[in-house]
Amino acid sequence: TGGKDRRSGLILTIPLCLEQTSMDELSVTLDYLLSIPSEKCKARGFTVIVDGRKSQWNVVKTVVLMLQNVVPAEVSLVCVVKPDEFWDKKVTHFCFWKEKDRLGFEVILVSANKLTRYIEPCQLTEDFGGTLTYDHMDWLNKRLVFEKFTKESTSLLDELALINNGSDKGSQEKERSIDLNFLPSVDPETVLQTGHELLSELQQRRFNGSDGGVSWSPMDDELLAQPQVMKLLDSLREQYTRYQEVCRQRSKRTQLEEIQQKVMQVVNWLEGPGSEQLRTQWGIGDSIRASQALQQKHEEIESQHSEWFAVYVELNQQIAALLNAGDEEDLVELKALQQQLSDVCYRQASQLEFRQNLLQAALEFHSVAQDLSQQLDGLLGMLCVDVAPADGASIQQTLKLLEEKLKSVDLGLQGLREKGQSLLDQISNQASWAYGKDVTIENKENVDHIQGVMEDMQLRKQRCEDMVDVRRLKMLQMVQLFKCEEDAAQAVEWLSELLEALLKTHIRLGDDAQETKVLLEKHRKFVDVAQSTYDYGRQLLQATVVLCQSLRCTSRSSGDTLPRLNRVWKQFTITSEERVHRLETAVTFHSSAEKILQDCPEQPEAFHEMEQFDEIEAVGKSLLDRLTVPVVYPDGSEQYFGSPSDMASAAEHIREKMKLVTLKKQQLRQPEATTPES
Numbered sequence: 001t002g003g004k005d006r007r008s009g010l011i012l013t014i015p016l017c018l019e020q021t022s023m024d025e026l027s028v029t030l031d032y033l034l035s036i037p038s039e040k041c042k043a044r045g046f047t048v049i050v051d052g053r054k055s056q057w058n059v060v061k062t063v064v065l066m067l068q069n070v071v072p073a074e075v076s077l078v079c080v081v082k083p084d085e086f087w088d089k090k091v092t093h094f095c096f097w098k099e100k101d102r103l104g105f106e107v108i109l110v111s112a113n114k115l116t117r118y119i120e121p122c123q124l125t126e127d128f129g130g131t132l133t134y135d136h137m138d139w140l141n142k143r144l145v146f147e148k149f150t151k152e153s154t155s156l157l158d159e160l161a162l163i164n165n166g167s168d169k170g171s172q173e174k175e176r177s178i179d180l181n182f183l184p185s186v187d188p189e190t191v192l193q194t195g196h197e198l199l200s201e202l203q204q205r206r207f208n209g210s211d212g213g214v215s216w217s218p219m220d221d222e223l224l225a226q227p228q229v230m231k232l233l234d235s236l237r238e239q240y241t242r243y244q245e246v247c248r249q250r251s252k253r254t255q256l257e258e259i260q261q262k263v264m265q266v267v268n269w270l271e272g273p274g275s276e277q278l279r280t281q282w283g284i285g286d287s288i289r290a291s292q293a294l295q296q297k298h299e300e301i302e303s304q305h306s307e308w309f310a311v312y313v314e315l316n317q318q319i320a321a322l323l324n325a326g327d328e329e330d331l332v333e334l335k336a337l338q339q340q341l342s343d344v345c346y347r348q349a350s351q352l353e354f355r356q357n358l359l360q361a362a363l364e365f366h367s368v369a370q371d372l373s374q375q376l377d378g379l380l381g382m383l384c385v386d387v388a389p390a391d392g393a394s395i396q397q398t399l400k401l402l403e404e405k406l407k408s409v410d411l412g413l414q415g416l417r418e419k420g421q422s423l424l425d426q427i428s429n430q431a432s433w434a435y436g437k438d439v440t441i442e443n444k445e446n447v448d449h450i451q452g453v454m455e456d457m458q459l460r461k462q463r464c465e466d467m468v469d470v471r472r473l474k475m476l477q478m479v480q481l482f483k484c485e486e487d488a489a490q491a492v493e494w495l496s497e498l499l500e501a502l503l504k505t506h507i508r509l510g511d512d513a514q515e516t517k518v519l520l521e522k523h524r525k526f527v528d529v530a531q532s533t534y535d536y537g538r539q540l541l542q543a544t545v546v547l548c549q550s551l552r553c554t555s556r557s558s559g560d561t562l563p564r565l566n567r568v569w570k571q572f573t574i575t576s577e578e579r580v581h582r583l584e585t586a587v588t589f590h591s592s593a594e595k596i597l598q599d600c601p602e603q604p605e606a607f608h609e610m611e612q613f614d615e616i617e618a619v620g621k622s623l624l625d626r627l628t629v630p631v632v633y634p635d636g637s638e639q640y641f642g643s644p645s646d647m648a649s650a651a652e653h654i655r656e657k658m659k660l661v662t663l664k665k666q667q668l669r670q671p672e673a674t675t676p677e678s
Contacts, residue, residue, distance in 0.1 A: 001134040003123035005047040009076060010037060011123060012048045014063060016055035023066060030070045045076035047119065049128070053083045053112065064107055075105040079118060081128065082109045145198055146225060152191050153232040159184045160239035164246060188240045195233045202226050252325070255318065256334075262315055263341050266308050270348045274308070277301045278351055284362035284423070284446050288370055291363040298359055302352055312345045358426050365419040369453050372412035376460045379405045383467045395482065399475045406468050413461050420454050474551065481547040484540045488561045491537030492568055498530045499572045503631075506579055507642035509623075509650050513590035520583040527576050534569045541565070571633050578631050579641070585626065586654075589619045593657050597664055613665040620658040627651050 003011040012033065014026070034042070048067060052060040060080055067075055110118070115128050124130020163184070202225055281298065285291035319338045323331065382402065427443050427450075506523065510516030541562050593616055627647050630638035641647065 001125055001132060003119070003125070003130070003132050003134075005077070005119055005123070007044060007076070009045040009047055010041060011119065012046050013051065013125070014048065015051040015127075016059060016063065018054050021055070021059055021063070023062060026063065027066060027070055030067075034070070034074065042074050046074045048075055048078045049115070049119075050078060050080045051127070052080055068104060077118070078105055078107045079115060080107060080109050081112050081115065084111060142198070142201065145194070146229070149191065149194050149198055150228065150232065152186050153195065153236055156184055156186055156188060156191055157232075157235055157239055160188070160236075160243045164239060164242040184243075188236065188243065192233065192236055192240065195229055195236065199226065199229045199233065202229065252322065256322065259315055259318055259322075259334075260337060262311060263337050266311055266315070266341060267344050269308055270305075270344050274305055274348055275351075277304070278355065281355060282443075284358065284427075284449075285366065286449055288363065288366045291359060291366050295356075295359045295363065298352075298355055302356070305348065305352060309345060309349065312341060315341060354426075358423075361419070361423045361426055365416070365423050365450065365453075368412065368416045368419050369457065372409065372416055372457055373460075375405065375409050375412055376457070376464055379409060379464050380467070383464065383471055395475050395479050399472065399479075402468060402471065402475075406465065409461055409464065413457055416454060416457055420450050423450055477547055477551055481544055481551065484544045484547065485561065488537050488540040488544065488565070491533050491540065492561060492565050494533050495530060495537070495565070495568045495572060498526070498533065499568060499575060502526070502572065502575050502579065503639055503641055505642075507646045507650065509582060509586040509654070510590065511653065513587055513594055516583055516586045516590055520580070520587065523576070523579055523583060530569075530572055530576070534565065534572075537561075537565045567635075571639075574633060575631050575639070582623070582626055585619065585623045589616065589623055589654070590657070592616045592619065593661050596661055613661060616661050617658060620654055620661075624651050624654055627654075 001011060001013060005011055012030075014030075034046075050060055050063055064078055064080065067078060108118070112128050115124060116130070119128075119130075121130045123132055125132050125134050278301070281294070281301070283294065285294050316338065319334050319341075322334055323338075379402075382405065424447060427446055506526070508519060510519050592612070596612060596616060627641075627650060630640045632638050
């Protein structure tokens with residue numbers, strides 16, 4: 001249990017049970033237990049506790065006598081723990097006392113509660129009223145681990161020594177010994193880990209002790225556990241280190257041979273089938289689909305090369321690792337292998353990359369050529385369709401779209417030239433080293449194809465430009481035609497607005513002769529504006545006739561705008577003449593009326609001319625009648641100046657003036673009537 005007596009001797013506890021105890025098994029167990037302590041520990045003797053509380057006296061006696069044969073020299077005291085209710089105390093005591101000299105050690109019978117008289121309580125387990133913490137199963141498990149470690153490590157040391165010693169012999173014998181015994185029967189790492197864990201457990205229990213609250217297992221230095229474990233671990237580490245070096249050397253030699261073999265495999269394939277695959281590929285295709293097919297074929301070739309390049313990367317890493325190991329005897333050979341492998345792989349990779357770039361450039365060239373061809377087809381289709389726009393805005397939009405398409409074609413042709421020149425440059429740089437043969441003939445076919453595509457696109461673009469120039473001129477004329485038609489229609493609208501203004505706002509006839517003359521002058525200027533508008537519309541319509549003849553199309557103005565312009569102008573002319581006639585009549589009326597109404601004593605005889613009054617009244621009535629008459633147009637339609645209220649206001653003013661004239665006439669008649677009477 002790890003407990004000690006007062007002489008520092010180990011305590012050996014033998015618990016007996018009710019079942020029959022095999023003396024042979026007990027003897028073997030005692031031999032095993034007594035083989036564990038060191039000789040120094042054994043010299044201090046043992047105190048044996050025979051727990052007979054659950055056994056019979058004859059069994060206890062047999063066990064005590066057996067101790068004489070098993071450990072006679074080491075036993076100093078045997079304490080037999082007796083039951084409280086059995087055995088004849090007198091007989092048992094007398095028996096052991098009589099056998100004392102023959103046994104060689106003292107035997108005492110003692111109750112469990114009085115065992116502390118001979119052994120300190122701290123050295124006794126709880127079974128005997130002590131405080132020593134002991135877990136037999138834990139001790140047994142640890143002891144089994146120790147025994148297993150000792151056995152495995154000893155066997156492993158022998159195997160490793162055999163392997164390591166074999167590596168020091170001649171090369172042929174060394175190879176044979178390593179081949180036969182290269183792998184140990186157990187894993188050295190596992191044994192070392194087990195030993196370290198066991199040593200750590202032993203050291204932890206030693207430092208903590210029973211006061212730390214953990215189970216105490218008597219496997220300290222006195223029981224040789226730690227020194228044995230440490231010694232075995234040191235030996236194992238030494239032999240395992242040598243073993244690892246042997247394995248490393250063997251692995252390095254094997255790896256070098258494998259590397260040499262793999263390097264030659266990679267080099268032979270790249271310089272053989274790999275190069276042959278590239279020699280058969282030289283074309284660039286004559287369309288997008290053909291270039292894509294060549295690219296797909298090239299990707300298959302690249303895929304096959306990628307597998308060998310992966311081997312190259314792996315080999316390069318392995319060679320670099322061996323070079324870093326610093327073994328001078330292999331440096332020259334490794335560097336030569338690495339250089340040879342790198343030269344072949346980089347040369348083949350450059351050929352693959354050149355071919356891939358060439359095919360990509362060809363695909364881009366054909367893609368741009370196809371896009372440009374589609375743009376030219378679209379532009380040509382647009383030019384072949386006759387233009388029939390609805391208005392000038394749509395023509396402008398169409399013209400803008402045409403210019404944009406032409407600009408897009410220019411950019412496309414420029415891009416095609418750039419792609420073509422880049423492709424030609426790559427082809428010209430394609431030397432014979434690329435595929436290991438003269439590629440002049442194949443390159444000439446590729447060059448002729450590229451130049452032919454660019455020349456064809458240039459000719460198509462030039463034809464489209466010529467057609468665009470013709471279409472542009474025609475569309476500009478159509479824009480001018482629509483503009484003239486729109487302006488002519490606007491002239492008609494303006495003339496209609498002038499007519500409407502004449503009818504609705506040019507109503508007043510003036511309050512006197514002077515004002516009426518001013519209105520007449522303004523009207524003449526108003527007529528001049530209308531005349532200019534009419535002339536402008538006629539000129540625009542004449543221009544449309546000329547443009548229609550140039551464009552060979554029928555103008556809508558000749559059948560619509562021109563009659564409208566003439567009709568509105570005729571209506572304006574009739575209305576203007578009526579306005580002039582009314583103003584002139586009003587001037588005559590106001591002038592005559594103002595002359596009559598003026599008080600001029602120098603010419604009293606003038607007022608005796610009654611005919612003048614009659615003329616003024618006739619002019620006034622004629623003017624009033626004209627105000628009620630509408631303007632009649634050639635188509636039979638009628639229009640009045642202003643509203644009825646406006647006409648009534650103008651007529652009222654004339655009537656007022658006529659009343660003044662009539663009153664003046666009556667005043668002049670009164671003197672003539674009074675003269676005869678006087």
